Amino acid sequence: MAQGEPLGIALVGAGYWGPNLIRNFNALDDCFVYWVCDKKPGRLQFIHERFPHLPLTDNFDTVLADPRVHALVLATPVSTHRDLALRALEAGKHVFVEKPLADTTQRAQEIADAGRAAKRVVAVGHIFVYNPAIVRMGELVHSGAIGKLCYAESSRVNLGPPASEVNVIWDLAVHDIAILLDVWRQKPVAVTAFGNRYLHPHLIDAAFLHIHFADGSMAQHHVSWLSPDKVRRFFVAGSQGSLHFDDMQPQAKLRHIDQGQDSRIGLSDTESKELYYKPGEIKVVALPADEPLRAECAHFLECIRTGAKPRASADEGIAVVQILEAACASIENHSARVEL
Numbered sequence: 001m002a003q004g005e006p007l008g009i010a011l012v013g014a015g016y017w018g019p020n021l022i023r024n025f026n027a028l029d030d031c032f033v034y035w036v037c038d039k040k041p042g043r044l045q046f047i048h049e050r051f052p053h054l055p056l057t058d059n060f061d062t063v064l065a066d067p068r069v070h071a072l073v074l075a076t077p078v079s080t081h082r083d084l085a086l087r088a089l090e091a092g093k094h095v096f097v098e099k100p101l102a103d104t105t106q107r108a109q110e111i112a113d114a115g116r117a118a119k120r121v122v123a124v125g126h127i128f129v130y131n132p133a134i135v136r137m138g139e140l141v142h143s144g145a146i147g148k149l150c151y152a153e154s155s156r157v158n159l160g161p162p163a164s165e166v167n168v169i170w171d172l173a174v175h176d177i178a179i180l181l182d183v184w185r186q187k188p189v190a191v192t193a194f195g196n197r198y199l200h201p202h203l204i205d206a207a208f209l210h211i212h213f214a215d216g217s218m219a220q221h222h223v224s225w226l227s228p229d230k231v232r233r234f235f236v237a238g239s240q241g242s243l244h245f246d247d248m249q250p251q252a253k254l255r256h257i258d259q260g261q262d263s264r265i266g267l268s269d270t271e272s273k274e275l276y277y278k279p280g281e282i283k284v285v286a287l288p289a290d291e292p293l294r295a296e297c298a299h300f301l302e303c304i305r306t307g308a309k310p311r312a313s314a315d316e317g318i319a320v321v322q323i324l325e326a327a328c329a330s331i332e333n334h335s336a337r338v339e340l
């Protein structure tokens with residue numbers, strides 16, 4: 001593309017999530033949405049009613065053959081990601097693939113390899129790594145603000161989607177694993193998971209994932225489709241304090257809590273004093289007002305222009321898929337520990 005020319009974008013998949021991507025790319029100045037593609041006429045009609053100027057097609061080949069299109073954004077079900085991404089890369093397009101990158105580690109690796117071979121950007125929709133609270137959480141952890149990293153604990157629960165092709169781990173835990181790897185900046189060594197099918201006829205609909213790191217730090221992630229309450233919490237405990245992310249809070253999404261005081265520590269047998277423990281100072285961490293999805297879309301365009309590796313690249317996509325796969329393997333094997 002010529003210097004200063006807007007990047008040509010096509011969005012594939014206008015179901016539940018695709019319209020959010022369409023809205024954001026459509027609002028960015030330095031790109032032009034040439035196509036929205038979906039196999040279902042009803043979804044194309046829905047887009048037409050909201051964005052009447054956008055050209056629509058049900059034919060993926062039309063999008064691939066259009067030389068004005070530099071990049072494809074895939075918001076289709078995960079079972080389609082590998083094939084659509086490989087075809088896009090073969091056609092010389094950059095590609096943004098919604099999370100998770102693929103439905104197996106091997107297929108995620110194929111996408112990464114094809115991206116390298118084609119010298120094209122591959123980004124994956126790990127939206128939380130573009131969330132200002134998670135970016136700040138990583139910065140605080142690595143500046144030593146909470147001391148040595150001990151463990152993370154998260155909860156991501158809600159009522160499940162009616163017709164998911166993937167279980168709750170692939171639907172929800174993908175976000176928490178992406179956050180964990182982004183904040184921890186080290187690879188885990190093993191996964192143990194517990195899960196069951198309670199209401200869903202054949203998919204695991206509630207699970208607890210335990211992630212183990214070589215330095216002894218660990219994480220537990222609870223995901224469920226059985227909760228009428230929507231919860232989005234990610235807690236990190238350090239030796240000198242903790243960080244609490246609550247995405248359901250309109251304000252004060254990230255809080256930093258000092259280790260606190262405990263008058264029982266070092267008490268001698270002859271001392272007479274009140275015994276108590278209480279949390280330390282609670283600070284609300286100031287955050288920029290950036291919308292994560294907007295930042296994610298803008299970052300993809302910037303990587304295409306500069307050749308920079310995306311913050312959530314195919315490599316991060318593979319690392320997350322590997323853990324999701326290991327968690328399911330653990331559950332299938334009576335919650336045995338799966339080494340990575």
Ligand SMILES: NC(=O)c1ccc[n+]([C@@H]2O[C@H](COP(=O)([O-])OP(=O)(O)OC[C@H]3O[C@@H](n4cnc5c(N)ncnc54)[C@H](O)[C@@H]3O)[C@@H](O)[C@H]2O)c1
Nearest residue numbers: 013014015016017018037038039040075076077078098099
């Ligand atoms: N980042 C997030 O927070 C977030 C949230 C929800 C979903 N997602 C991801 O977005 C993706 C889509 O999820 P969804 O819930 O929107 O699914 P969906 O089933 O609601 O929509 C998918 C759409 O893709 C279309 N499609 C499928 N194959 C196609 C093809 N070959 N060509 C053209 N259109 C095709 C379908 O007709 C459908 O309309 C998944 O990867 C999912 O994990 C991400």
